[in-house]
Amino acid sequence: MRKFRKAETEMKASPKHRGDGYITVYRLSIGSNEARRAGFVSDTGELRELEKVVDEKEKTITFRVKPSKSGVSISVETPV
Numbered sequence: 001m002r003k004f005r006k007a008e009t010e011m012k013a014s015p016k017h018r019g020d021g022y023i024t025v026y027r028l029s030i031g032s033n034e035a036r037r038a039g040f041v042s043d044t045g046e047l048r049e050l051e052k053v054v055d056e057k058e059k060t061i062t063f064r065v066k067p068s069k070s071g072v073s074i075s076v077e078t079p080v
Contacts, residue, residue: 039065
């Protein structure tokens with residue numbers, strides 16, 4: 001198995017507006033290679049279920065693969 005180092009990339013959220021200009025969500029993109037390396041996509045191409053953890057104190061949002069019965073968990077942290 002290949003080992004990957006943690007990678008930090010500057011990101012900027014893209015707002016999505018309603019018709020009246022109100023921002024309803026912010027989007028961040030994760031490249032397909034990053035998603036595979038983080039374990040978000042299985043070896044067979046199946047998308048894995050993710051969890052989102054918002055830590056207001058640390059100002060972070062963490063996306064991680066929902067723990068399986070085997071207890072394996074992979075996460076990617078995104079600063080807010």
